[in-house]
Amino acid sequence: MEINLTNWLTWLPFDRFRSPRPVVAVIRLSGVIGQGGRFQQGLNIHALGSSLETAFKTSGLTAVALAINSPGGAPAQSNLIYARIRALAAEKEMPVLAFAEDVAASGGYWLACAADEIYADVNSIVGSIGVVSAGFGFQDMLEKVGVERRIHAQGDRKAMLDPFEPERESDVKRLLAIQKNIHDNFKNLVRERRGERVKISDRKLFSGDIWTGREALDAGLIDGLGEMREILHQKYGDDVKIREVGRKSSFLKRLIGRGSASAPDLNFENPLGNLPGQLLTAIEDRAFWSRFGL
Secondary structure, eight states: OOOOHHHHHTTSOHHHHHSOOOEEEEEEEESOBSOOOTTOOOBOHHHHHHHHHHHHTOTTEEEEEEEEEEOOBOHHHHHHHHHHHHHHHHHHTOOEEEEEEEEEETHHHHHHTTSSEEEEOTTOEEEOOSOOOOOOOOHHHHHHHTOOOOOOOSSTTTTTTOTTSOOOHHHHHHHHHHHHHHHHHHHHHHHHHHGGGOOSOHHHHTSSOEEEHHHHHHHTSOSEESOHHHHHHHHHOTTOEEEEESOOOOHHHHHTTTTOTTSOOOOSSSTTTTHHHHHHHHHHHHHHHHTTTO
């Protein structure tokens, strides 16, 4: 039997090898930024490091997309994650796009600034470029219940802002100085990454205010409006391959509160485990989200 090699070769997908489909790796940055607990998916460099490395090593990579849904959290972790993304982007010479979902505020916006372009939904909450610290004072409660607070420390500042002691003006002054330092770092980062795209005054930009997606576009905090897949298809074509990269929660975590901060820390020798600590963490996380009506 005679084989016509020329006709047979026309069926091979050489065009695909000559022009491979563009690939975009997507990494989700969802939740409060910080260390988190055993059943809490806190955003931190330890938990995200390997996923970020994997995303930037994806075969045939065209770009990396960050799907962000975070109300903020720890400034140091925000910057560590930001720095790792920028380092990988520079090393691989790879464009990075950020997509705000419900909220990319405070540390969430810090993460978004790791991208070369930022997009949001018209109803996304964006901004909150500021620093806040909140707590409680319990000194009067202790007196009412007949409890005496005993604390011994070396160093004048070691017990600074103890919630069971009356607030001292010098402690507040020191805290505000620390906050100013962090706020200055945040401002410098936004200036560096957004530059002339910002269309509002520094006073308004760095007031801690928040904007909807459309307002953020007008202010220059973001570059466009739209849903992630829609934008990626517009930029890279209908045949773009979108690959999600990252850890998936186990069945047990999904069963017990879907990896949320409210899920208790199980310990079968001590059924209550660290339940009080987990509840406090859940309350703190709930406070982060509720600042943005979520």
